[in-house]
Amino acid sequence: MANVVEFKNYSMGFRDDDGAVSNLLDGISFSIEEGKALGVVGESGCGKSMTSLSLMRLLPDAAVVQGGEILFEGKDVLKLSDKEMQTIRGDRLSMIFQEPMTALNPVITIGSQIGECLVLHHPELSKEEVRSRVIDALDSVGISNPERRLDQYPHEFSGGMRQRVMIAMAIINHPALLIADEPTTALDVTIQAQILDIMKRLKGESGSLLMITHNLGIVAEVCEEVVVMYAGRAIERGTLAAIFDNPMHPYTRGLMASIPTMHSDKGPLPTIPGTVPTVYDFKPGCRFADRCPHCKDICTREAPQYRWVGDDHIVACWLYEGEGDGNA
Amino acid sequence: MTRYVLRRLGRGLLTIFVSVTLVFFIVRAMPSDPVSLMISPQMSKAAQEQLMHTYGLDQPLLTQYVLYMKELLIGNMGISFAKRIPVTELIASRLPYTLVLLAVVMLIVCAIGIPLGVYAATHKGKLADRIISVLVTVGISIFIPFMAFLLLYIFAFRLKVLPTGGAYTPPMKEGMAFVADVARHIVLPALALAITNFANAVLYTRNSMIDVMHEDYIRTARAKGADEKRVVHKHALNNALIPTVTVIGMQIGIMVGGATVTETVFSWPGIGRLIYDSVNALDYPTLQGTFLVMAVAVVIMSFIVDLVVARLDPRIKLGD
Ligand SMILES: Nc1ncnc2c1ncn2[C@@H]1O[C@H](COP(=O)(O)OP(=O)(O)OP(=O)(O)O)[C@@H](O)[C@H]1O
Ligand SMILES: [Mg+2]
Numbered sequence: 001m002a003n004v005v006e007f008k009n010y011s012m013g014f015r016d017d018d019g020a021v022s023n024l025l026d027g028i029s030f031s032i033e034e035g036k037a038l039g040v041v042g043e044s045g046c047g048k049s050m051t052s053l054s055l056m057r058l059l060p061d062a063a064v065v066q067g068g069e070i071l072f073e074g075k076d077v078l079k080l081s082d083k084e085m086q087t088i089r090g091d092r093l094s095m096i097f098q099e100p101m102t103a104l105n106p107v108i109t110i111g112s113q114i115g116e117c118l119v120l121h122h123p124e125l126s127k128e129e130v131r132s133r134v135i136d137a138l139d140s141v142g143i144s145n146p147e148r149r150l151d152q153y154p155h156e157f158s159g160g161m162r163q164r165v166m167i168a169m170a171i172i173n174h175p176a177l178l179i180a181d182e183p184t185t186a187l188d189v190t191i192q193a194q195i196l197d198i199m200k201r202l203k204g205e206s207g208s209l210l211m212i213t214h215n216l217g218i219v220a221e222v223c224e225e226v227v228v229m230y231a232g233r234a235i236e237r238g239t240l241a242a243i244f245d246n247p248m249h250p251y252t253r254g255l256m257a258s259i260p261t262m263h264s265d266k267g268p269l270p271t272i273p274g275t276v277p278t279v280y281d282f283k284p285g286c287r288f289a290d291r292c293p294h295c296k297d298i299c300t301r302e303a304p305q306y307r308w309v310g311d312d313h314i315v316a317c318w319l320y321e322g323e324g325d326g327n328a
Numbered sequence: 329m330t331r332y333v334l335r336r337l338g339r340g341l342l343t344i345f346v347s348v349t350l351v352f353f354i355v356r357a358m359p360s361d362p363v364s365l366m367i368s369p370q371m372s373k374a375a376q377e378q379l380m381h382t383y384g385l386d387q388p389l390l391t392q393y394v395l396y397m398k399e400l401l402i403g404n405m406g407i408s409f410a411k412r413i414p415v416t417e418l419i420a421s422r423l424p425y426t427l428v429l430l431a432v433v434m435l436i437v438c439a440i441g442i443p444l445g446v447y448a449a450t451h452k453g454k455l456a457d458r459i460i461s462v463l464v465t466v467g468i469s470i471f472i473p474f475m476a477f478l479l480l481y482i483f484a485f486r487l488k489v490l491p492t493g494g495a496y497t498p499p500m501k502e503g504m505a506f507v508a509d510v511a512r513h514i515v516l517p518a519l520a521l522a523i524t525n526f527a528n529a530v531l532y533t534r535n536s537m538i539d540v541m542h543e544d545y546i547r548t549a550r551a552k553g554a555d556e557k558r559v560v561h562k563h564a565l566n567n568a569l570i571p572t573v574t575v576i577g578m579q580i581g582i583m584v585g586g587a588t589v590t591e592t593v594f595s596w597p598g599i600g601r602l603i604y605d606s607v608n609a610l611d612y613p614t615l616q617g618t619f620l621v622m623a624v625a626v627v628i629m630s631f632i633v634d635l636v637v638a639r640l641d642p643r644i645k646l647g648d
Contacts, residue, residue, distance in 0.1 A: 058547055083555075090553035097551070102544040107566045107641055120553045153642040169552065 003071070004177045004208045005055065006031035010068030012054055014279055021064055022279045024232040025050060028068070029306070032177065032225070037209035039219035039240075041255070042229035043276050048212045049098060051229070052179045055210075056095050057085050073176060091121040094170040095179040100163035100187075104154040111150030114138070114169045121173055137168040141198055160191035167195070171202055178202065179210045184218065196221060216259055220244060225312075228252045231276050231287035233303075238313035248315040250292050286318065294319055332646045336634070340627040347623040348400070348616065352393055355612050362409055362610035383409065383613075396616070405620070406613035410606065415617035418602065423621065425495055426591070426598030428510070430583055432518040433525060437576055441526045442569070445533025449568075450560055452538055460530065467527025476520040476593040483516060490515055493595035517594040521587050525579050532575055537568040570640050574633055581629025585622035 007030050013023040025047050032038045040048050053059045055070055057077055069076045072093060077085065094117075097103040105113060114137060115130045125133070131150070138146035141164040154162060163183065170178055180199060184192040200222055203209045211222055219226055220240065227237040228249065236249040247253045254272040274291035277283075285300040286292070292299065296318055304316045362385075371379070380386045383406075384395055399406065405415035448460040484492040491497060496509045540546065541564055549563040584599060591600035599618050606614040638644045 056551060058550055086553045086555050088553070089551055095551050097544060097548060099544050103548045105545040105549065105563055105567070106643060108563070116549075116554070117552045120558075155643045166548075169548075 002034055003031040004034050004073060005210070006069075006071040007051075007055075008069040008071065010054065010070055011066040012050065012059070013064055013066055014062045015064050016062075021066070023066060023282065024279050025054070026233050026303075028234050030225075030227045030234060030237055032208045032210060034176075034208060035203070036225065037203050037211055037223040038225045038227065039223035040210065040212045040227045040229060041214055041216060041219055043214060045276050045278065046229045047232040048214075048229060049181055052095060052181050052210060052212055055179065056089060056093065058095075087121070090117050090175075091173045092176045093179075094173065094175040094177075096163075096166050096170045096181060096183050098181040098185065100159055100166055103166055104157075104162055106154055109151050109153055110138075110157065110165055113154075114165065114172060117169055117172050133172065134168075137172045138165070140171075141165075141168045142194060143168070160187050160195075163187060163191075163195060164198075167198060167202075174207070176207045177210060178207065179212070181212045182214075183211075184213075184215070216244075216255065228255065231282065232279070233287060233316065235288065235317070236313075236315045238310065242310055242313040246310070246313070248309055248313070248320060249288075249317045250294050250319070251288050252315075286316075329646060336631055340631065343627055344620065344623045348397075348620055349393075351616050351619040352396060353389075355615050356389065358610065360610060362612060383407070400620075405617040408606075408611055408614045410609035410611040410614065415613045418614060419599070419617050419621055422597055422599050422602050425596060426584055426587065426600065429514060429518060429521065429587065429591075429596060429598055430580055432514055433522045433583070434576075434580055436518065436522040437525050437529045441529030442533050442572065445530040445572070446537055446560065446565065446568075448530065448534040449537030449541065450556075457534075460534070464527045464530045464534075467523050468531065470523060472520060472524065473589050473593060475523055476516075476590055479516045479520055480593070493593075495597050513596075517587075517590050517596045520594070521583065521590045525576060525583075528579070529572060529576055532572040533568060536571050537564060540564045540568045543567070566640050570637055573636050573640065577629050577633035577636065578626070581626040582622070584625035585618055 007028050010025060010028045011023060012025045013021045015021050028051060030038065040051060042048055050059065050063070053063075054065070055072065055077060057080075059065075065078055068078075070078055072088065077088070080088070104110070111131070111134050114134045118125055118130045118133060134150060135146045138149060143149055143161060143164055149157075154165075157165060167183070170180075183199065184195050187195060196218060199209065199211070203222070209222070211219065213219060223240055225237070225239055226243040227234050228243065228251065229235065230249075230251050236243065236247070236252045243252065244256065247256045251272065258271055272291055277287060277290070283289070283300065285298075285302055286295075286304055289295050289299040299318050304318045304321075306314050306316045307320055309315050309320055377386070384392050387395065396406065403416065405419070407413065408415050408418050411418055444460060448457045451457045480492060483490040491513050493513075495513050496506065497513075500506060501509055541560075546559060546563055549559050554563070585603055586600065587596075587598065588600035588603050590596070591598045592604045595601065599621060602614065603618045605611070606618065634646070638646050
């Protein structure tokens with residue numbers, strides 16, 4: 001099956017006020033097949049949002065691309081002109097942002113904000129057609145009374161409602177790839193479940209899904225493949241079964257162990273000691289070395305290569321040196 | 329909405345009442361006596377007293393105040409000490425000039441200042457933006473009388489392309505010729521008066537535009553595939569204009585009487601000039617009248633600002 005998107009050894013970083021660039025994303029590689037959902041998990045600050053914003057080409061001003069390719073439907077988005085990028089965004093490729101409270105324009109009605117996606121990419125549609133398609137979209141994400149809601153402003157919507165509006169906006173043109181950046185973090189549990197249902201339904205309907213979250217439960221429910229990120233590196237990736245049943249990287253293992261289950265005893269959940277380093281204090285070697293229970297001498301000196309450890313399973317860790325066939 | 333208008337009206341009237349009262353007493357606290365200015369020593373004692381009586385100056389202060397307020401209620405602002413005509417008439421003859429002047433200032437500020445601010449914001453850090461920012465800082469800090477004299481010196485004395493003062497060259501012409509004449513006369517005072525507001529408008533628009541361009545919803549607009557022009561005009565501008573409108577609007581209201589210096593330097597026959605003349609002549613009724621007009625202008629402008637802001641920002645409900 002063809003890949004909708006493929007990150008090839010992609011790196012980016014941030015330029016500080018003095019012009020020095022600190023690397024964040026380091027050699028990220030993964031791909032998503034048509035119709036599949038990929039989950040990107042990792043602690044806060046590990047670069048999940050930067051990964052998705054790189055694909056959208058919506059990085060903050062301070063960001064600099066340092067290398068690699070991001071192929072979307074066969075074309076390297078890093079090489080597209082602004083114009084070409086604009087024709088893709090919101091049509092073939094769309095994104096639900098992490099912050100539903102601030103992601104909508106406070107002075108424009110919901111209806112015209114959603115309708116804008118249609119107006120921009122399908123100028124041939126009449127006003128009435130746009131309106132009726134916006135109503136359908138609102139309806140499909142479970143907003144009741146869409147005819148009336150259309151003319152309201154974001155402040156008249158709750159957080160959960162706004163997130164649905166964002167989703168409606170992102171799916172109205174049936175994108176080939178939908179990026180969902182923590183689509184449920186800001187929501188309470190019942191709304192979370194509803195939103196997840198919407199996302200699952202939509203994966204079947206409209207193509208592939210890139211699901212960013214630090215909630216492993218969501219990944220297990222929605223995704224076929226998983227990328228585990230740590231401090232800007234994709235330290236492990238594979239099928240859902242491979243990652244969940246057979247986590248290899250010490251960080252992934254820690255992550256899995258910290259999920260509460262029905263069978264875990266009532267004692268404190270295992271946690272990974274320490275915190276994620278920030279862009280400015282990355283050291284040579286494995287970025288997880290400081291917190292790793294299996295840290296060896298080489299871990300602090302040299303970054304581990306990716307190696308295949310199963311048919312659908314890749315890990316970057318010195319523990320598995322000598323296993324598999326190396327250099328994935 | 330009706331409730332809002334009523335409440336607003338009540339508050340406006342209260343503001344005006346307080347300001348009229350304050351002005352009434354402050355004017356009378358000025359350390360000189362209008363009577364001595366009005367009355368020539370040659371006048372007979374009886375004639376002097378007659379004059380004092382006509383203007384009510386022989387009454388105790390509080391009685392004068394009550395009398396004044398009563399007359400004000402029926403639209404009588406008294407008789408000018410200096411011109412010996414009703415203050416209403418005097419103000420009515422001057423107000424149009426001030427309003428025309430302010431309209432031109434407003435036009436300069438909105439039609440050039442706001443777009444320039446947007447331009448600077450969208451070219452942040454580039455050469456054009458830096459030049460604009462420097463000029464704006466100069467514009468804000470410049471001493472207006474200095475600016476006025478500089479303009480006069482360059483355009484009226486050196487280049488001799490524009491008149492030195494007044495609103496028209498007498499005799500007064502008819503129709504379009506009059507309009508053209510006034511237009512020539514208005515250029516310099518309007519420029520002098522616009523400078524600070526213009527600079528403020530550029531600065532506010534630029535800064536709030538830069539803030540708004542970092543908002544999440546701007547990124548959302550881009551994510552939908554909107555191009556830069558659409559992002560700026562449809563998504564950023566309305567949001568960015570909210571603070572600018574408030575500042576400019578209030579400033580314009582104050583300028584109805586606050587343009588005293590400019591109007592005086594350019595002999596522009598508006599309210600500001602009238603204030604200057606009335607202070608010199610200790611013309612209490614006229615002073616009170618002009619300040620009343622100023623208070624009314626400020627109240628009206630703040631009402632208009634509220635309406636415009638409510639139009640720009642749906643989160644603001646006029647009912648509250
Ligand atoms: N403008 C910027 N300049 C410098 N560093 C930045 C900038 N924006 C983000 N970062 C850094 O990039 C790193 C990754 O940020 P990112 O938003 O991708 O994290 P994330 O994985 O999405 O986290 P979260 O789960 O909290 O959303 C963070 O450590 C952050 O400090
Ligand atoms: Mg994020």
